[in-house]
Amino acid sequence: MRKINILLGMVTAFVFISGSLFAQEKPMTDYEKVQAIYNSLEYNTLAFNDLKQKWVISDPLLVREVYNRFVVRDALRHGGNKMTLAQVKERTESIYNGSVVIDLRKRYYDDEIEYFAFVPEDQLQAENPNFLADPVKDPFLLQDIIGAKLYEKIRTQGYFYSNLTKSVYDTKNGYFYDVYLNALEPHVMYWNTTSSGRNKYLLSLFGKWGEDQLTLPGWYSGEYIVGTALTYYQSITSDPSKYLYDFRAGIAVKSGRPFLSDFKGRQILQPTGQAAYFRASGDVLKYIISGAEGYYLNVEFKYTVNVYSAKEFKPEFQDTISSVRNFGIVEIRKKDIASLGDFGNLEVGGGIATSDYYRYLISPTSSKLTDIDSKKGFVSKFRHNVFVEAGLSRTGGLIQHQVNFQLSYDTEGFSSFGVMGKVMLSDQLGLDLRVMQGFGLDTPTKRWRPDTYIVFSPILRINY
Secondary structure (H helix, E strand, C coil), X not given: CHHHHXXXXXXXXXXXXXXXXXXXXXXXXXXXXXXXXXXXHCCCCHHHHHHCCEEEECCHXXXXXXXXXXXXXXXXXXXXXXXXXXHHHHHHHHHHHCCEEEEEEECCCXXXXXXXXXEEXXXXXXXCCCCCCCCECXXXXXXXXXXXXXXXXXXXXXXCCEECCCCCCCCCCCCCCEEEEECCCCEEEEEEECCCCCCEEEEEEEEECEEHHHCEEHHHHCEEEXXXXXXXXXXXCCCCCCCCEEEEEEEEEECCCCCCCCXXXXXXXXXXXXXXXXXXEECCHHHCCCCCCCEXXXXXXXXXXXXXXXXXXXXXXXXXXXXXXXEEEEEEEEEEEEECHHHCEEEEEEEEEEEECEEEEECCCCCCCEECCCCXXXXXXXXXXXXXXXXXXXXXXXXXXXXXXXXXXXXXCCEEEEEEEEEEECCCEEEEEEEEEEECCCCHXXXXXXXXXXXXXXXXXXXX
């Protein structure tokens, strides 16, 4: 008997505790039940909310007309409950004042209105606005309240309204076809393939006019480098600078100059032989040094393999020409150091560069170029400089840009400061502008260097 009493006591306690727990839950209203059922049936497009078409009706007469339909149908709700007459009159004062607008949003997959709300104008930008009444989130309920004709008028936007729809600008790197027309650094992709997964190999023709790290613009060098490039992306990305490695090989060909020199005594450089060009760049330091991911190593050089004859220059009298025949550049650049919002991502770089300087005597009576500084050894003709760069780059959005500030100093006391910038609109139209200012040009040995140079080129890009 005692055991039976204990068992009955336990059951009674369990029933009492369970009843207390369930009694704490607030029962759902009919409105909440229907809303829950409807939400479970409708296809959820929450991830596309920021891309859905949004607009605001601010026409006071149209707002009054729609609001009046809600009043006539007794459809104004607050917290899911019908408003009292006093609450309706209180809110109607805001309608009289013209301080209420209608906030609307269409469904992502069709043109039906999925969100409708009366909002005080000063609450539009609030994170949690104080609505005039509960928003309506069902197009069929809204149509039933205001009528099919007025609903259609609102849905088709046959009136003045303020469009709030977010515009998304997608700028992707061209992995199948890419034509980048820029006189300073053009490239044209002509072949691509994928070996496995999401990787990509790209083959392109490229051009290059001038060397910024040597403070040597194209119109002083007298050469244009052309060749082919192999770029490998370990994983496809929308940022073209995120390659694993990029190899380039080409030759330097003679190029014309856009103007004649006005600098007296300035020896304009000329190519004096056939030159080969090579550049290797990549995010490869991570395989050598732990934690060095994102540090791009760039190695670049030009080597002139022969010497032209004097006939190449067609001299009418004895003259002196100058030439930078060989150069080498080693740079390390760290990308995406920090994000500065719309200004872009911060990146810094630095390195060393070296270039030689030759002076030749040409004469109509001799078929060979005479090296004026022949007594100097090959190594002694080189000048070395160090340079540092800092800049901002942005690849997404409507406007893309890349701006770098460069400071350079060489072993002979020559220094320079420059700004190199590219600006693109939707990654299709843009401008490439580079400005350099040199210092320490007061000795004859440095007259071949430009004291100031400005180069620019429009950019047209076609890619997909």
